[in-house]
Amino acid sequence: MLTMLEKAFTGSRRYWAWLLLLLILTGAGLICYLWQLDRGLSITGLSRDVSWGLYIGQFTFLVGVAASAVMVVLPYYLHNIKEFGRIAIFGEFLAVAAVVMCVLFILVDLGKPSRLLNIVLYPSPNSLMFWDMVALSGYLLLNLVIGWNVLESERNAVPPPRWVRPLVYISIPWAISIHTVTAFLYAGLPDKHYWFTAITAARFLASAFASGPALLILLCLLVRRFTRFDPGRGALQKLATIVTYAMIVNVLFLGFELFTALYSRVPGHVHSFEYLFLGLEGHGRLVPLMWTFVALAVVALVLLLNPRTRAGETTLAAACLAVFLSIWIEKGLGFVVAGFIPNAFGHVSEYWPTLPEALISLGVWSIGFLILTVFYKIAVTVKEEVGQ
Amino acid sequence: MGVGLLPLTDVLAQGARPQVLPGREALSAARWAMVFDSRRCREGCQDCILACHRVHNVPDIGDVEEEVKWIWTTSYEGAFPGRQHDYIDGLRSKPFVVLCNHCANPSCVRVCPTRATFKRSDGIVMMDYHRCIGCRYCMAACPYGARSFNFRDPRPYLDEVNPDYPTREKGVVEKCNFCAERLAAGIPPACVEACRDGALAFGDIEDPGSEVRKLLNSGHVLRRKPELGTGPQVYYIV
Amino acid sequence: MRIYNAPSIIAGLLVLIGLLTFPFWYNAGDVVAAPEPSLDTPVLQGLQDKQCIEPTPYMRSKHMELLRHWRDEVVRKGKAIYVASDGREYEMSLQGTCLDCHSNTDQFCGRCHDYAGVEPGCWTCHLQPEENVP
Numbered sequence: 046m047l048t049m050l051e052k053a054f055t056g057s058r059r060y061w062a063w064l065l066l067l068l069i070l071t072g073a074g075l076i077c078y079l080w081q082l083d084r085g086l087s088i089t090g091l092s093r094d095v096s097w098g099l100y101i102g103q104f105t106f107l108v109g110v111a112a113s114a115v116m117v118v119l120p121y122y123l124h125n126i127k128e129f130g131r132i133a134i135f136g137e138f139l140a141v142a143a144v145v146m147c148v149l150f151i152l153v154d155l156g157k158p159s160r161l162l163n164i165v166l167y168p169s170p171n172s173l174m175f176w177d178m179v180a181l182s183g184y185l186l187l188n189l190v191i192g193w194n195v196l197e198s199e200r201n202a203v204p205p206p207r208w209v210r211p212l213v214y215i216s217i218p219w220a221i222s223i224h225t226v227t228a229f230l231y232a233g234l235p236d237k238h239y240w241f242t243a244i245t246a247a248r249f250l251a252s253a254f255a256s257g258p259a260l261l262i263l264l265c266l267l268v269r270r271f272t273r274f275d276p277g278r279g280a281l282q283k284l285a286t287i288v289t290y291a292m293i294v295n296v297l298f299l300g301f302e303l304f305t306a307l308y309s310r311v312p313g314h315v316h317s318f319e320y321l322f323l324g325l326e327g328h329g330r331l332v333p334l335m336w337t338f339v340a341l342a343v344v345a346l347v348l349l350l351n352p353r354t355r356a357g358e359t360t361l362a363a364a365c366l367a368v369f370l371s372i373w374i375e376k377g378l379g380f381v382v383a384g385f386i387p388n389a390f391g392h393v394s395e396y397w398p399t400l401p402e403a404l405i406s407l408g409v410w411s412i413g414f415l416i417l418t419v420f421y422k423i424a425v426t427v428k429e430e431v432g433q
Numbered sequence: 434m435g436v437g438l439l440p441l442t443d444v445l446a447q448g449a450r451p452q453v454l455p456g457r458e459a460l461s462a463a464r465w466a467m468v469f470d471s472r473r474c475r476e477g478c479q480d481c482i483l484a485c486h487r488v489h490n491v492p493d494i495g496d497v498e499e500e501v502k503w504i505w506t507t508s509y510e511g512a513f514p515g516r517q518h519d520y521i522d523g524l525r526s527k528p529f530v531v532l533c534n535h536c537a538n539p540s541c542v543r544v545c546p547t548r549a550t551f552k553r554s555d556g557i558v559m560m561d562y563h564r565c566i567g568c569r570y571c572m573a574a575c576p577y578g579a580r581s582f583n584f585r586d587p588r589p590y591l592d593e594v595n596p597d598y599p600t601r602e603k604g605v606v607e608k609c610n611f612c613a614e615r616l617a618a619g620i621p622p623a624c625v626e627a628c629r630d631g632a633l634a635f636g637d638i639e640d641p642g643s644e645v646r647k648l649l650n651s652g653h654v655l656r657r658k659p660e661l662g663t664g665p666q667v668y669y670i671v
Numbered sequence: 672m673r674i675y676n677a678p679s680i681i682a683g684l685l686v687l688i689g690l691l692t693f694p695f696w697y698n699a700g701d702v703v704a705a706p707e708p709s710l711d712t713p714v715l716q717g718l719q720d721k722q723c724i725e726p727t728p729y730m731r732s733k734h735m736e737l738l739r740h741w742r743d744e745v746v747r748k749g750k751a752i753y754v755a756s757d758g759r760e761y762e763m764s765l766q767g768t769c770l771d772c773h774s775n776t777d778q779f780c781g782r783c784h785d786y787a788g789v790e791p792g793c794w795t796c797h798l799q800p801e802e803n804v805p
């Protein structure tokens with residue numbers, strides 16, 4: 046194991062410069078977080094009405110990215126899609142980094158983080174948040190153990206130990222469950238009309254399977270660009286197909302929601318959409334962002350549906366970036382905030398993150414990318430040595 | 434638990450000692466409930482709010498985004514969104530007192546990951562400030578906007594401090610507790626006691642002889658968002 | 672197993688161990704006075720029988736457990752009265768019962784807690800009597 050970890054400590058100038066940048070961003074986030082610990086969540090843009098914002102939105106988005114590892118693992122282990130053999134490890138390590146970010150985002154959102162262990166000391170099976178912690182912890186362990194062992198076996202040119210396979214099989218429904226549980230956090234709350242619909246869980250899964258593999262494609266392209274390892278055109282194209290279908294379904298589900306709201310005109314259903322896309326009672330802070338989401342989604346679909354632009358790797362990269370950013374906007378901010386607007390009294394209270402809040406979030410993303418970079422460096426080095 | 438219910442003399446005779454007992458004057462009920470009579474509430478009066486916030490050291494943050502409030506007034510439209518009628522003028526300016534409804538089927542209790550908020554056997558939805566991790570899931574779950582979060586340290590925002598009751602600290606969620614500490618001492622909730630117009634009544638809704646039960650049949654009674662199945666225990670006579 | 676750069680590694684390890692164990696060997700042999708919580712409050716001075724709700728050795732070692740028990744009984748189970756081992760009854764309240772006698776929290780609680788370096792964590796919510804607030 047140590048000789049694998051060692052590979053993270055040798056790298057090019059660019060590698061170290063990138064790590065340094067991430068460390069600096071992490072440091073900035075940490076300083077802001079210390080300030081938040083001192084002053085309380087008052088330094089964020091959160092309010093009594095909109096009590097969850099950027100932190101929980103990012104957590105929600107990243108659980109989806111983490112779950113998307115299943116989109117590589119399932120075809121490879123269950124259906125023998127050989128192309129994914131080269132990149133399964135990258136999906137698993139992406140899941141590890143994403144889950145770590147999820148837990149960190151929950152941590153920075155807590156009012157009393159020193160009491161985090163209360164969830165373990167006083168387990169509450171009635172609460173979806175308890176199950177979310179269980180699911181996330183389990184998934185983190187699964188991916189760490191599976192990924193590390195498979196990689197080590199590859200490095201030693203032996204097949205992975207037999208007990209890894211059942212773990213892989215478990216990780217498949219487990220991946221679905223982590224994002225379903227996260228969706229259930231929202232979908233079981235009466236009176237939060239924007240969330241209180243069965244299709245929320247389906248939307249979450251669809252957007253996860255679009256945004257996660259899209260990021261994975263981008264990361265694989267970066268790996269090919271900066272290292273001697275080539276993930277393989279076949280793998281990337283198959284992932285692109287998955288992203289395409291998932292994005293279609295994601296947009297379709299949003300369309301279904303819009304129909305229910307706009308055709309029935311029931312205020313509870315309509316108001317949140319109105320707030321997001323048109324503004325409500327003169328408040329429209331998120332409107333430009335939501336139309337950006339729409340534009341990006343359209344661009345993404347156009348590029349993905351056209352076989353030529355999907356095959357061309359520059360256009361594919363652009364499409365994946367558009368998918369990732371559009372879902373990041375819609376799920377990482379729009380979804381959470383719109384649930385609280387209008388509030389229980391029908392009043393509109395807006396939310397916008399503050400600078401410290403954004404820096405803390407950036408710090409968490411940096412930690413995630415630090416972990417991702419280190420793990421990918423190890424994986425790539427192993428694969429380069431083994432001669433792929 | 435069983436030992437605590439035996440009369441003290443019997444237990445002493447057996448040589449065992451109960452460790453803890455309920456308060457001697459404690460009021461008890463099968464299900465505590467409150468009735469607000471809007472016909473009696475005076476516009477502009479803040480007596481119930483001031484009493485509650487003073488007794489419980491509720492801070493006056495001064496910033497509406499981060500305000501902490503256990504009980505306050507709102508319009509008919511605010512208390513019963515979607516039920517207002519454009520052509521009924523009489524209700525438009527009437528104040529309605531809103532607070533935690535201490536629901537029979539509380540969604541906030543269901544979602545708390547540490548059971549820091551929990552339902553007592555007498556129906557009161559309680560907060561355990563020692564256990565709360567400040568995740569604010571309960572605030573998302575509450576359909577009534579009854580809960581407040583301490584975004585900052587509340588101490589600087591307390592004008593007069595009641596030395597007989599603690600404050601809270603930054604990072605925890607708080608709300609009305611139906612004056613559980615006063616009930617334990619045998620006195621009614623502060624808001625009920627403070628209302629000079631008798632607009633607030635408090636009692637055991639499952640006791641057919643209680644004042645609250647009788648009031649339920651004295652006028653048109655509403656509850657907030659009853660279709661959600663939360664079973665709110667604050668009743669409004671409109 | 673071959674250790675590369677052995678001299679520097681071993682030297683570095685020794686420095687690390689030295690730093691980690693600093694609190695132990697730096698103060699070794701020093702005589703530090705045991706903390707003495709002050710019982711000098713008006714209520715305590717006026718008491719005939721200077722007895723806490725339970726004997727002092729019990730309170731010294733178990734007061735945290737007792738307080739935790741009290742808070743669960745009061746907050747979570749709605750109880751109010753504690754029957755001490757000698758049969759006397761007290762209201763289970765930090766502010767109301769304990770601090771009634773021990774109103775000098777800084778010189779009482781603070782003395783031992785400062786010595787042990789353990790933050791009591793009570794005073795952010797529970798009110799300390801006036802004399803302790805700077």
